[in-house]
Amino acid sequence: MLLIGSTVMWILFEKAGYNFLAFVANTLLLLVVIIFFWAKSASLLNRPLPPIPDLDVSEELVLVAADEIRVWVNSALATLHEIAVDGNLRTLILVAFGLWFISYVGSFFNFLTLIYIGVLLSLSVPYLYETFQGQVDEKFIVVRKYMSTIFEKVDPILQKIPTSLNKQKKTE
Known part of the structure; x- marks a missing residue:
């Protein structure tokens, strides 16, 4: 329905x-x-x-929602702090890539269509997963192995990027 x-x-x-x-x-x-x-x-x-x-909206419901929102906001602020204050170049690159990817996918669809696709996926994916759980798990194992090989190739490159642009001054 x-x-x-x-x-x-x-x-x-x-x-x-x-x-x-x-x-x-x-x-x-x-x-x-x-x-x-x-x-x-x-x-x-x-x-x-x-x-x-x-x-009536109960106070408990508001507190639970506020706690959930607080966790998300604190995570975003910690990432922002890591980029702005600590100068973590690795985090900046990952955040920039993630935002670029969201922008790239969003350019193909209208916002309403993206919401509709999200509703369709949230209604159909759990049912399909329960129906074909064994086959889906096998495919996820193959994808995970493939992604781990890609990460093994990319990780040394990311390790070469300095984590902080701010040089610590030596004080004696």
Whole structure:
């Protein structure tokens, strides 16, 4: 059902050219009008009011989300510190390559299409992995061996790059 819904949303936004903000506003407008008329008709016809739950965000949920976000932010800040303050050239090259790769892949797709591809993969990959687990594991072993041979060739080159551009002054 989620796969069908995400496909309909992608078609609606990408192919039909519908705007996301307009969609959210129109959906909320329709929901508010339906609830309003339901409540008015319920009072006139002596029927129960619409079952609207108490929608409160618990403090525990906010704290858990904040802790998760804090871990990601601290990791990004540590990497930034490693590049800017420590002058770690290896980290700079890896971050620059990663950002370039994301930019390169992103240039092929619209942002909405990337989100849709992410939803499709998150819904289909776990099912396919459970179905074909033995075959997938065999292929991953082959890819891992291949990548380790590539890393063995690249690692000596990365080891030659100095980790810090800042020269430590000798104080006696």
